[in-house]
Amino acid sequence: MNSAGTERRVAFQGIHGAYSEDAVYKFFGEGIRTLPCAEFEDVFASVNKGDASHGVVPVENSLEGSVARVNDLLLEHDLTVVGEIIIFVKHCLIGHPDVEIEDITRVYSHPQALGQSRTFLSRYPQWEKVPSYDTAGSVKIIKERGDKSEAAIASARTAKEYGMKILKEGIQNSHQNYTRFFVIEKTASINPRGDKTSLVFATKNVAGALYACLGVFAEHSVNLTKLESRPRRDRAWEYVFYVDIDGHLDHPNVSGAITDLVRRASFVKILGSYRRAELPSEQE
Amino acid sequence: MNSAGTERRVAFQGIHGAYSEDAVYKFFGEGIRTLPCAEFEDVFASVNKGDASHGVVPVENSLEGSVARVNDLLLEHDLTVVGEIIIFVKHCLIGHPDVEIEDITRVYSHPQALGQSRTFLSRYPQWEKVPSYDTAGSVKIIKERGDKSEAAIASARTAKEYGMKILKEGIQNSHQNYTRFFVIEKTASINPRGDKTSLVFATKNVAGALYACLGVFAEHSVNLTKLESRPRRDRAWEYVFYVDIDGHLDHPNVSGAITDLVRRASFVKILGSYRRAELPSEQE
Numbered sequence: 001m002n003s004a005g006t007e008r009r010v011a012f013q014g015i016h017g018a019y020s021e022d023a024v025y026k027f028f029g030e031g032i033r034t035l036p037c038a039e040f041e042d043v044f045a046s047v048n049k050g051d052a053s054h055g056v057v058p059v060e061n062s063l064e065g066s067v068a069r070v071n072d073l074l075l076e077h078d079l080t081v082v083g084e085i086i087i088f089v090k091h092c093l094i095g096h097p098d099v100e101i102e103d104i105t106r107v108y109s110h111p112q113a114l115g116q117s118r119t120f121l122s123r124y125p126q127w128e129k130v131p132s133y134d135t136a137g138s139v140k141i142i143k144e145r146g147d148k149s150e151a152a153i154a155s156a157r158t159a160k161e162y163g164m165k166i167l168k169e170g171i172q173n174s175h176q177n178y179t180r181f182f183v184i185e186k187t188a189s190i191n192p193r194g195d196k197t198s199l200v201f202a203t204k205n206v207a208g209a210l211y212a213c214l215g216v217f218a219e220h221s222v223n224l225t226k227l228e229s230r231p232r233r234d235r236a237w238e239y240v241f242y243v244d245i246d247g248h249l250d251h252p253n254v255s256g257a258i259t260d261l262v263r264r265a266s267f268v269k270i271l272g273s274y275r276r277a278e279l280p281s282e283q284e
Numbered sequence: 285m286n287s288a289g290t291e292r293r294v295a296f297q298g299i300h301g302a303y304s305e306d307a308v309y310k311f312f313g314e315g316i317r318t319l320p321c322a323e324f325e326d327v328f329a330s331v332n333k334g335d336a337s338h339g340v341v342p343v344e345n346s347l348e349g350s351v352a353r354v355n356d357l358l359l360e361h362d363l364t365v366v367g368e369i370i371i372f373v374k375h376c377l378i379g380h381p382d383v384e385i386e387d388i389t390r391v392y393s394h395p396q397a398l399g400q401s402r403t404f405l406s407r408y409p410q411w412e413k414v415p416s417y418d419t420a421g422s423v424k425i426i427k428e429r430g431d432k433s434e435a436a437i438a439s440a441r442t443a444k445e446y447g448m449k450i451l452k453e454g455i456q457n458s459h460q461n462y463t464r465f466f467v468i469e470k471t472a473s474i475n476p477r478g479d480k481t482s483l484v485f486a487t488k489n490v491a492g493a494l495y496a497c498l499g500v501f502a503e504h505s506v507n508l509t510k511l512e513s514r515p516r517r518d519r520a521w522e523y524v525f526y527v528d529i530d531g532h533l534d535h536p537n538v539s540g541a542i543t544d545l546v547r548r549a550s551f552v553k554i555l556g557s558y559r560r561a562e563l564p565s566e567q568e
Binding site: 060061062063064065066067068069071110111131132133208210211212214215217218221223224226227228229230231239241 | 344345346347348349350351352353355394395415416417492494495496498499501502505507508510511512513514515523525
């Protein structure tokens with residue numbers, strides 16, 4: 001992290017109040033300046049151009065799976081992963097300051113958040129559910145419309161951000177709803193305090209090639225904690241593999257495994273080393 | 285496929301016109317009866333209860349990645365995969381029968397389809413973009429509203445289904461937008477004509493366990509065509525692996541590999557064997 005504290009600004013996708021901004025504050029502290037971006041592409045571009053010192057992007061969610069677009073962008077760009085953040089996703093029903101849950105007739109949110117709150121919403125079959133672009137944006141919409149019978153589903157912090165009221169907290173169906181984020185930076189240096197490393201590789205298109213590539217980790221006693229395939233965007237039905245391993249890139253076992261992997265794979269790209277994030281409790 | 289032709293009915297998620305229904309027709313032919321379901325859960329339930337003879341569910345998309353909820357449901361249920369379908373996703377701008385593109389001021393669609401048509405939509409910055417639950421549903425919405433300045437983004441077949449007009453065909457940003465579907469059935473028998481097999485396994489939680497499990501495929505000369513990890517819903521930070529391999533389950537190499545895998549893995553679940561689908565051309 002090569003920026004002075006006062007110059008730091010962290011780009012994220014969404015508007016103020018978004019879960020991604022929660023992740024920014026969790027990693028950098030409440031005082032950090034944030035830069036809301038319309039698209040994931042804009043987060044990467046802001047960090048590349050120096051408009052932001054860092055970016056924070058979601059890479060996987062425990063219920064919805066990996067965020068494909070972000071994983072593609074990590075491969076396309078040369079930014080370095082310097083941190084990992086895990087946040088517990090707790091949806092809240094949010095309304096105008098002086099209303100009660102009985103006053104509500106219409107609820108806005110992203111289709112995914114509406115789906116993740118289905119069990120709660122099924123208790124109010126008379127409510128109209130209206131899809132919107134994102135969770136935080138749905139709070140902004142109901143505030144601007146000013147209709148007190150309308151509510152939105154978003155994070156607790158969004159309610160505070162827009163001066164709105166939490167009518168009901170923790171309305172998500174599952175209490176195993178976690179999102180994992182990467183902190184990205186335009187730097188060539190690997191975070192020296194990392195105890196976990198992420199990389200991407202592609203295999204040459206022969207039977208057993210993936211097994212041969214994974215063999216390097218077993219041979220060097222390096223523990224794989226994640227392995228995921230993504231189709232190659234440039235070649236139909238060939239795959240790239242996203243791998244997380246225990247240990248810093250400078251650890252002799254890790255560097256030994258990578259040295260062997262480079263010889264067996266079609267390409268290898270190190271995303272970065274970083275400190276492992278702890279699984280947060282629901283109370284956070 | 286154990287149902288008589290006349291009794292067949294295929295469940296899919298969405299309303300008539302959905303891309304999933306395109307996949308149904310591609311596999312079963314245009315004459316098949318279809319059963320629209322609100323949620324993926326309902327597709328699995330319909331097949332389980334016998335309301336439908338088969339279900340068709342999306343498992344991965346070339347741009348958006350795997351469909352996490354469907355992969356979880358394949359693991360939770362005991363339905364058998366008997367077929368694979370790949371369709372090319374071609375978004376169309378759809379309006380009322382007697383309008384031209386110049387008349388449009390507002391466009392409805394699922395946020396993903398709006399995002400996938402961003403390049404085209406950026407030519408019309410004055411258009412209001414309105415998110416909706418699904419692509420086919422957005423055509424139904426504009427038809428019911430009857431406002432001729434409104435358009436929707438969905439498949440060509442949806443326009444036909446609702447008697448609406450295609451204003452512009454193929455407006456998606458990428459021409460590598462494919463969705464892969466599984467055909468599921470309540471049967472204990474493996475499709476004898478399959479040349480590809482899908483299965484799920486979990487590793488015992490020890491270093492090198494994944495490598496040891498994958499070794500069975502290399503040792504038996506079985507080619508892995510896909511490998512994807514998903515978090516275990518019941519155990520935080522443990523993973524299950526979704527694997528596709530070349531060959532039918534009855535092939536001696538495949539059955540040999542599976543026999544060895546069962547000894548090394550925490551569990552193994554065979555999803556089914558099926559005929560490999562061809563990559564469709566854009567013209568379809």
